[in-house]
Amino acid sequence: MTVKVAINGYGTIGKRVADAVSVQEDMEIIGVAKTRPNFEAFMAKKKGYDVFAPEDRIKGMEKANLEVEGSIDDMLERADVIVDCTPGGIGEKNKPIYEKAGVKAIWQGGEDHELAGCSFNAQSNYEEALGRDFVRVVSCNTTGLCRVIKPLDDEFGVNKARVTLMRRAADPADIKKGPINAIVPNPIKLPSHHGPDVKTVLPDIDIATTAVKLPTTLMHLHTINMELNSECTAEEVEALLAKQSRVRFVGQGITSTAEVMEMARDMNRPRSDMWENCVWNESITIYEGELYFFQGIHQESDVIPENVDAIRAVMEVEKDGTKSVAKTNKAMGI
Numbered sequence: 357m358t359v360k361v362a363i364n365g366y367g368t369i370g371k372r373v374a375d376a377v378s379v380q381e382d383m384e385i386i387g388v389a390k391t392r393p394n395f396e397a398f399m400a401k402k403k404g405y406d407v408f409a410p411e412d413r414i415k416g417m418e419k420a421n422l423e424v425e426g427s428i429d430d431m432l433e434r435a436d437v438i439v440d441c442t443p444g445g446i447g448e449k450n451k452p453i454y455e456k457a458g459v460k461a462i463w464q465g466g467e468d469h470e471l472a473g474c475s476f477n478a479q480s481n482y483e484e485a486l487g488r489d490f491v492r493v494v495s496c497n498t499t500g501l502c503r504v505i506k507p508l509d510d511e512f513g514v515n516k517a518r519v520t521l522m523r524r525a526a527d528p529a530d531i532k533k534g535p536i537n538a539i540v541p542n543p544i545k546l547p548s549h550h551g552p553d554v555k556t557v558l559p560d561i562d563i564a565t566t567a568v569k570l571p572t573t574l575m576h577l578h579t580i581n582m583e584l585n586s587e588c589t590a591e592e593v594e595a596l597l598a599k600q601s602r603v604r605f606v607g608q609g610i611t612s613t614a615e616v617m618e619m620a621r622d623m624n625r626p627r628s629d630m631w632e633n634c635v636w637n638e639s640i641t642i643y644e645g646e647l648y649f650f651q652g653i654h655q656e657s658d659v660i661p662e663n664v665d666a667i668r669a670v671m672e673v674e675k676d677g678t679k680s681v682a683k684t685n686k687a688m689g690i
């Protein structure tokens with residue numbers, strides 16, 4: 357079976373999900389929905405994607421010489437599953453049209469957990485999403501946290517996790533957001549929403565998080581501190597993280613998020629994406645019985661392989677999460 361996938365919202369996340377789905381053997385893109393005839397819409401067309409639009413936008417698109425296949429309702433008719441990548445809060449409004457069309461839906465981390473009732477991270481709770489109509493792939497930061505907390509919890513038991521998130525203020529192409537010369541405690545009320553978000557995937561983890569926004573667009577950076585239940589060495593933690601396919605160790609002169617991005621460019625990664633968590637293995641330390649380390653998270657791309665796995669889970673074309681992760685990784689080159 358080839359799963360027919362539609363994308364609603366062809367922005368930072370949507371265009372990357374479209375390209376990642378296109379390289380999988382068991383799924384295809386049947387259309388992407390755009391609201392405006394901008395360069396991204398023309399680029400989608402050039403890549404061979406059928407472009408759809410809300411009914412009231414079609415005339416405007418055609419006036420701009422962008423050929424439109426039909427309305428979003430037309431797109432839903434052709435799809436098995438829709439990946440909603442519209443801005444946070446907008447996706448929620450689309451639920452009734454997905455329900456009416458009888459199409460499965462996957463939302464992103466900007467929506468609340470309650471919208472889908474199932475928050476997803478492939479390595480943490482793939483099985484929970486099997487066959488579900490609605491799933492939410494957790495945000496970039498939450499994805500990055502789940503990827504390291506889950507294996508550490510399985511191996512050593514996580515008694516508690518305390519994390520400081522240094523968040524990039526905006527994506528590189530985002531000209532509207534700031535700050536450009538400030539560090540903003542955000543959210544100001546503590547702890548931040550990221551800890552509770554991890555608990556939507558891993559409910560038994562004791563986690564608290566604080567977060568700030570920095571004037572950078574490249575990546576987030578996490579300072580992670582954990583109390584583990586069993587005694588272990590930094591070497592044992594390093595060996596465990598080394599086995600995680602979506603964790604990459606960085607060193608060899610990489611001392612910053614800027615150099616991580618330079619490496620992604622050198623790797624000829626599409627859009628210089630870094631799909632894996634970038635852990636500075638040199639930072640992995642056990643101090644007075646507690647674990648500490650740093651990791652960088654490429655916010656534009658770490659959730660992309662997770663969306664591909666979420667499609668397989670809801671469509672039940674692969675029941676085993678480990679196998680889905682392996683298929684996704686192989687096709688994307690992770």
Ligand SMILES: NC(=O)C1=CN([C@@H]2O[C@H](COP(=O)(O)OP(=O)(O)OC[C@H]3O[C@@H](n4cnc5c(N)ncnc54)[C@H](O)[C@@H]3O)[C@@H](O)[C@H]2O)C=CC1
Pocket residue numbers: 364365366367368369370389390391392441442443444445446464465466467494495496527655656659
């Ligand atoms: N950019 C990031 O770093 C990450 C974003 N997310 C989440 O992914 C979701 C999408 O975020 P981005 O891709 O960054 O947003 P974006 O703003 O880059 O892209 C959203 C796209 O949806 C389109 N759009 C706007 N209103 C629409 C509507 N009513 N119907 C259809 N399309 C509409 C926009 O024109 C744009 O093409 C959000 O929930 C966000 O929280 C998750 C992880 C990381």
Ligand SMILES: O=C(OP(=O)(O)O)[C@H](O)COP(=O)(O)O
Pocket residue numbers: 465466495496497498523525526550655
């Ligand atoms: O979901 C994200 O971050 P978050 O996990 O800090 O909420 C993405 O980086 C998007 O965040 P934004 O709402 O600052 O664009």
